[in-house]
Every structure is written in C-alpha cells, then in structure tokens.
Amino acid sequence: DAKTTQPNSMESNEEEPVHLPCNHSTISGTDYIHWYRQLPSQGPEYVIHGLTSNVNNRMASLAIAEDRKSSTLILHRATLRDAAVYYCILRGYLMDSSYKLIFGSGTRLLVRP
C-alpha cells in the first residue's frame, strides 16, 4: 500500500486558515486521497476525499498537486473545535469489498485562542 507522510504537529491561531500538508510520492493512478480527523476521546470522522481535482465541502477544501504526489487539507477559518489529529490516507479502488483504510500517525493540530 502506498504510504503518506505528514508533519507530527502544527499550530494555528483561531479564525486563521490552516494548511495541512501530506506527501504521497508513491501514489498510484487509482488511489483516492482521503482525510479523516479524530477529535479528543472520539472515533475518527470523515472530512473530505478526492482523486485529481480540488474538492470543497462544508468542512474543508482539498488541494491536490498536479502530479498527485502531495495534497493539502485547507481549513478556511480554524476554530477551537478543529483541534484534532488529521489523517491523510490513500485508498485504492479495490475490486474486493474490504475498502480498508490504513491510518498513519497523522498531524496533531493545535488551535490557539
């Protein structure tokens, strides 16, 4: 399985944008890029995913490099509730039914008031 590399931690000020990077230089052509986050004492929750084009939803934006070897999760205005561990995950388009996710250690985002 292709691997992702993320910084261990990042800090941001409240109300400011946050750019969380992820490197995935061995990504294959059919790998989707997924982002999940895990708030303290909770299970992970889905944030966003994409394949080639940039994606936006109510939670965040995902910017994917043209060569797909890296991506950036963008939180447009960080709030204290965004303090969490953010996971960047590659998931292949599998023909079987496993659809398992491989979580790395993620980036711990600290948001300062």
Add this chain to the structure above:
Amino acid sequence: DVKVTQSSRYLVKRTGEKVFLECVQDMDHENMFWYRQDPGLGLRLIYFSYDVKMKEKGDIPEGYSVSREKKERFSLILESASTNQTSMYLCASTSGTRRDTQYFGPGTRLTVL
C-alpha cells in the same frame, strides 16, 4: 445521521477472561470493521466483514475473533484477554455502494489487568 454505537466506552477485564465488544450501526451498511488504536502505531485493522456471517482477517487478527449474525451488529471477541490487548478499540461501517466514507463509533477503551 449515521450512527455507530459501541456497547461500552470503558471496560476493565482480567487476564484470561473472555471479552465481548459489541458494535451496532443503524444505516444498513454492508461493511463493518474493527480497529485498534495504540499510541505511535495509529489505527490497525483487526477484522472486517462485508456481509452477514462473512469475515476476513485484517492486519492483526491474532488473539481475536469476530461474529456477524445480523447485518447491523458486529462483535469482536477476545477469547482469553491478555495485557497486550489493552487498547482503544474502534468499530466502523461503510455502505456497500457508497464506500467512500467510513463511519466510526466512539471507541471502547479496554484495560486488561
């Protein structure tokens, strides 16, 4: 909203006990997963199931078994609990068709003494 519930948030058991962790989802999802989460190791897949009575081993199945008698319920069984199975256990589910998003439960923190 999709809801994945786990039978206990915290559980304390003794070495050698048989332990049952229950997971229930209310969205008629075909696929269900059990992960464990440990500091520095991220989430690791123990078992998954893509249909009633079907199960497949994940990356670390040793010491665990599972049961899926009904579509909405997926149980993780520790046949003889050991101290190295002290961990956070997370259940997740995903649709058979919309497989992009995994929905996680809140987790069960198991301590084996």
